[in-house]
Amino acid sequence: MTQLLYLKDCYMKEFEAKVTKAEGKLVVLDKTAFYPNSGGQMNDTGTLIFNKEIFNVINVKKQGDEIVHELDRECKGILEEGDIVKGKIDWQRRYRLMRSHTAAHIISEVIHKETGARITGNQLSLERIRIAFDLENFDRAKLQGYISKANEIVEKGMTIKTYFLEREEAFKNPGLFSLKGVLPPEVKELRIVEIEGFDIKACGGTHVANTKEVGRFEFIDAENKGKNNRRVYFRLND
């Protein structure tokens, strides 16, 4: 089982960890700050360093309760189980994705508060953010208003906290769960992301510490992919 360092510290850029598996181009560590491709958020990239060898981490995936780092070359003969490596996150990319993920929570909650719609999916890339809603009536004209409200939240400079809640405790508040999905029974503790005074959600993603870091929302487009699938696209400006 890989310990997920980013759940407790989203701002960790470097870390040391022990190799538990090294096969071909794939490496598993006892702990990692690399975020795997999951929950609509793209994986981190960066480097793993051992002595003078530098491997580029080109992909990061979740496999069961392990995080698998895919390297740009074979590590055979260089990396072995038990070796201590240094990991470095490509911070520019990760910070952009953190801002996007917090932005997705903000805009989702604004739309939920205004329309009652629930989020059905999101996709955070470096260029744009896509949010899908189960909205009965799609009012394009109102979207600009939602974006303005989201920008007000950013300007207020609200604090964002992350912490853990026991499963039973978390289930007492159904509002914590925005995405429809089943939580595996072995999950005993949930990671919570709280934008103080505005929104609380169960989420395993990486987030900024203050809404001011998000930047300005800019509306790109909206499309109607059929009933209960209204998509909104936007980007963030610095």
Ligand SMILES: [Zn+2]
């Ligand atoms: Zn989230």
